[in-house]
Amino acid sequence: MNNTIKTKENESPFVHETAFVDEGASIGVGTKIWHFSHIMSEAEIGERCNIGQNVMISSHVVLGKNVKVQNNVSIYTGVICEDDVFLGPSCVFTNVTNPRSAINRRGQYAKTYVGQGATIGANATIVCGHDIGRYAFIGAGAVVTKTVNDYALMIGNPARQIGWMSEYGCRLDFDQSGTAVCEESLEVYKLNNYKVTKS
Numbered sequence: 190m191n192n193t194i195k196t197k198e199n200e201s202p203f204v205h206e207t208a209f210v211d212e213g214a215s216i217g218v219g220t221k222i223w224h225f226s227h228i229m230s231e232a233e234i235g236e237r238c239n240i241g242q243n244v245m246i247s248s249h250v251v252l253g254k255n256v257k258v259q260n261n262v263s264i265y266t267g268v269i270c271e272d273d274v275f276l277g278p279s280c281v282f283t284n285v286t287n288p289r290s291a292i293n294r295r296g297q298y299a300k301t302y303v304g305q306g307a308t309i310g311a312n313a314t315i316v317c318g319h320d321i322g323r324y325a326f327i328g329a330g331a332v333v334t335k336t337v338n339d340y341a342l343m344i345g346n347p348a349r350q351i352g353w354m355s356e357y358g359c360r361l362d363f364d365q366s367g368t369a370v371c372e373e374s375l376e377v378y379k380l381n382n383y384k385v386t387k388s
C-alpha cells in the first residue's frame with residue numbers, strides 16, 4: 190500500500206487513500222494518483238504526472254515527466270511514454286498481437302513507445318508494436334495499426350493520417366514552400382520529405 194512507495198528525493202507524491210501502489214513501484218516528486226488506481230511493482234512514473242481514476246499501470250511500464258493519464262486507462266508491460274504524453278480517457282494499449290487464453294505468451298510482450306508530447310485521444314486503441322512519434326495526435330476512437338510519424342494527426346479505424354499537429358495541438362497548414370505557422374504559439378514548422386521539424 191501507500192507506505193511502500195519508493196519516492197525520488199524523499200518527497201511524497203500524492204496517493205489517494207483508495208489507490209494501491211505496490212512495493213517496488215517508483216513514483217516521481219509531485220505526481221498525483223487518484224481514486225481506485227493501481228500501480229504495480231517495478232513501474233516507473235516520473236515527476237509531476239497525473240494518474241486519473243481507475244487507472245492500472247503494470248510492472249515495468251515507464252512514464253516520463255508530466256504524463257497525464259485520464260480515467261479508465263490500463264497501461265500494460267511494454268509501454269513506454271516519454272515526457273508530456275497525454276493519454277485520453279479509456280484509451281487502450283495492447284501488448285500481445287495474437288492472445289489466446291490457453292496459450293502463455295508472458296515474456297513475449299511487444300513494446301510500444303509513445304514519443305514526447307504525443308496525445309492519444311479518448312477511446313483510441315494502439316495495436317502493440319507500433320510506435321507513436323513525438324507530438325503525434327491520435328484522434329478520439331482511432332485504431333492505430335501502424336507506426337505514426339512525429340507531429341502526425343491520425344483518425345479512424347484503421348487510423349489514417351489526415352494532417353499534422355503543432356506542439357500546441359493546432360492543425361498545421363503547410364504552404365507550397367513547406368512552411369506552416371502554429372496559430373496559437375506562432376512557432377514555425379517545416380515539412381521536408383514527409384518529416385516535420387520546428388524551426
Ligand SMILES: CC(C)(COP(=O)(O)OP(=O)(O)OC[C@H]1O[C@@H](n2cnc3c(N)ncnc32)[C@H](O)[C@@H]1OP(=O)(O)O)[C@@H](O)C(=O)NCCC(=O)NCCS
Nearest residue numbers: 259277278309310311312327328329330331343344345360
Ligand atoms: C481529431 C481531432 C483533433 C480533429 O479536430 P478538428 O481538426 O477540429 O476536426 P473537425 O471537428 O473540424 O473535423 C474534421 C473532420 O474530421 C472528422 N473527425 C474529427 N474527429 C474525428 C475522429 N476522432 N475520428 C473520425 N473522424 C473525425 C469530422 O467528422 C470531420 O469530418 P467531415 O469533414 O467529413 O465533416 C478531434 O476531433 C479529436 O478527435 N480530438 C481528440 C479529443 C479527445 O479525445 N480528447 C480527450 C480528452 S478530453
